[in-house]
Amino acid sequence: MKKQIVLKSRPVGKPTADNFETRLIEIPTVAEGEVRLVAHTFSVDPYLRGRMSDAKSYIAPFQVGEAIVSGLVAKVVESKAANLKVGDFVMERLPWQEEMVVPAKGLQVVDEKIAPLSYYLGILGMPGLTAYFGLLDIGKPQKGETVVVSGAAGAVGMVVGQIAKIQGCRVVGIAGDDAKNEYLMKELHFDAVINYKTVKNLDKALDTACPSGVDVYFDNVGGEISDAVIAQINKGARIIICGQISLYNATSMPVGPRIQPSLLKRSAMMQGFIVSNYVHRFPEGFKVLAGWVSGGLLKYTNTAYKGFDQLPEAFIALFEGKNLGKLIVEVS
Amino acid sequence: MKKQIVLKSRPVGKPTADNFETRLIEIPTVAEGEVRLVAHTFSVDPYLRGRMSDAKSYIAPFQVGEAIVSGLVAKVVESKAANLKVGDFVMERLPWQEEMVVPAKGLQVVDEKIAPLSYYLGILGMPGLTAYFGLLDIGKPQKGETVVVSGAAGAVGMVVGQIAKIQGCRVVGIAGDDAKNEYLMKELHFDAVINYKTVKNLDKALDTACPSGVDVYFDNVGGEISDAVIAQINKGARIIICGQISLYNATSMPVGPRIQPSLLKRSAMMQGFIVSNYVHRFPEGFKVLAGWVSGGLLKYTNTAYKGFDQLPEAFIALFEGKNLGKLIVEVS
Structure with a gap:
């Protein structure tokens, strides 16, 4: 048995x-x-x-x-x-x-x-592939742009941040623990981190961390953290909805500020996805990720x-x- | 003077x-x-x-x-x-x-x-070009798909619906007046219309009007009408944010159900835009619209x-x- x-x-x-x-x-x-x-x-x-x-x-x-x-x-x-x-x-x-x-x-x-x-x-499985396709295929980060990732110290988030660094972006991570954030800064070379649990003013912290605004937001978390990030998006911003862990345990319909006016004013795009949409491209993703891992560009x-x-x-x-x-x- | x-x-x-x-x-x-x-x-x-x-x-x-x-x-x-x-x-x-x-x-x-x-x-100016680029370039409607347009009897909405018909889509218009809706059905050949002001149950009316769900939503209005439409989107749906007239006069931050979970579950995309993003393609848009008008495919x-x-x-x-x-x- x-x-x-x-x-x-x-x-x-x-x-x-x-x-x-x-x-x-x-x-x-x-x-x-x-x-x-x-x-x-x-x-x-x-x-x-x-x-x-x-x-x-x-x-x-x-x-x-x-x-x-x-x-x-x-x-x-x-x-x-x-x-x-x-x-x-x-x-x-x-x-x-x-x-x-x-x-x-x-x-x-x-x-x-x-x-x-x-x-x-x-990193070579579902979370790595999720980061790879979500960031590169939907987010299309360009060199010099600012990429914000929530749930930055999670399985997907830490790969997103590192891939964005490989693309030459400024990378800002949001997580809820100082030890995690230290890891992101020291080991993964994020440009800035925010502890959303201890920060006094999230809007101000984001403003400081993103002096040129937000071009790409990779969202694993949703809720009020996302409200604050979306308030600072640039024209033509791309928002990737990968997860909404802050809402998964909700027992009633979560409500919040309507975001359509922000998307309209900034000609911004928001896209939800699931990694299985890319199943036909998994071999490509695996190959690139494995190359970055063996080359020391991706830590895990x-x-x-x-x-x-x-x-x-x-x-x-x-x-x-x-x-x-x-x-x-x-x-x- | x-x-x-x-x-x-x-x-x-x-x-x-x-x-x-x-x-x-x-x-x-x-x-x-x-x-x-x-x-x-x-x-x-x-x-x-x-x-x-x-x-x-x-x-x-x-x-x-x-x-x-x-x-x-x-x-x-x-x-x-x-x-x-x-x-x-x-x-x-x-x-x-x-x-x-x-x-x-x-x-x-x-x-x-x-x-x-x-x-x-x-139709040959800003509203026509807005409908043309928003629907075709962002919405990418495919033959047989269902396209819902809010503000359907407005300057943009009635062009959107007609272009969607030209693409071979099922077209559902939402407007707030029976006379307008009669015009959309009789003159512009929409497949279904909903008067959001008099309908008893908008969710049910949408469900009836969109038996195969919603593939493309061209949104001129926002607010509760959009909440109801977004609840019925299909996998891979495209939502075009063109206007949010229901919110323009708001005196406080409008709140509503968070939509990211819906976009995530359906791998759906939402994009805000303004027609001036397409200024380099205005001659193309004008030419196509003028052709449709002179060919009797677009009424105005x-x-x-x-x-x-x-x-x-x-x-x-x-x-x-x-x-x-x-x-x-x-x-x-």
Whole structure:
């Protein structure tokens, strides 16, 4: 019997441990074309919160009583598939289980010799690709422009800031912790950082950090932080809506200043997106990101919880802003 | 002495007659390179409201005590410029005056033989070009898609709807008057119309009018009408912010539901613009619009006030939704 974590109830507001339940399940035998996997490292992501609600979104909701599914790097321990052998590592969206039997088809093989396994969930995985396509394809930052990123110390945000630096932009990060901001300044060479939790006047801080205004805003957070940034956009600004983590736990329709007049006055553009829109270009993104990583232009860090049982706690911690970089749970 | 209308005070909320003052001015003599013009037809536009406030926008505010400036077709009655002769008609942004002496340089000659003079302020002028570039360049409507336009019976909106029909789209117009909506259906062949003032349930009416959802929303109005439309956008929708007339008279920051989550869930795009962004492509737009007009594909109508003194009243009427098509004031 192996452990599985299911959605016990849909969260109302901030998720709690009570929304999850651990069960023991039988792992079936391996049929032709299938493999048995042992979980190695789980990805824990803000977008999972959306799937825990039953509102219409870009991805179907989780069902109560069924396993949570997220990105997982797993080890093949038994194989009846020609293309996978015991000892291979694979990555896919897979259930929160210690072990599982799945079809081999569609599993992406990942290679520890090219990059540490956790990278395939982070800088070379979904968050890295999200930063790459969102910033470059939608934001189109030009040399000398000012790029502001919210959730700057998160898995996506810290890649966005570094790619913007590679493009020759002034990069301003917004995060909620001094230690995170120090990392962004000292290790990732952001030009300015703002701690939105301790700053006295966010408008003034943004004005100081962005003396030439804001040309590109990569938004992971939404809410009042975004109101303040949007108030300082330049003509022709591009706003990339990647996440709205400040609103994911809202229990009523969030309201705020209407932004259409600002977009109108500045001929500005705002675009929502999800990385899967770019699935046909993933190989390109992976190649460029891997090149930047191996060339030392992109640094990467993560926050790791240890042990399968930590999955719910790690997920809840996302909404407390505890993670620096990608949040992962290492199982084995 | 000739009449001039100046901004007497900045409107707070809806403009009133008290915000304007008529003065008598001396018309100077004509110097080399100048012409004397007699006003023929003024254009009265919602965007002028923005210039009456002193908030930062895409165009400098009017100064209190100075003449209002708007689009004008005027007749040359005296010329000391080689390129203009007495009897020519010209168009330019010019002051609200019965007569004026201005440099000939920069005045666009308009030809009554090609189209009625009022067309150069409407379908072949700024509103027509606004509809053309906003819908086609930003909205990129595809055959079979559903295009919703607010302010559908206004100068821009009725051109947007007709161009969308030319593109093979389903066109849904929102306006606040049954007579206007009848015109849109019978004369301009819109597929559906909604009277937002009398409809009992706007959400339900939109749902009925847009059985396949909303792919393109051309927004002239903003506010609660837009909230309802944005709630029904499809994946990959494009929202063009052309005007926000429902908010122009707001005396405090308008608030409403935050729209970023909707844009995120639908990978949708919203873009503000002003027609002058496309000044380098005006000849293209004019040529295409003129072709459609002469080919009978684009119909046009306007609401005309008669007499110079009617300018303030005509402008105020814009915010009461009284105009069908372009609102103009015929002086002579």
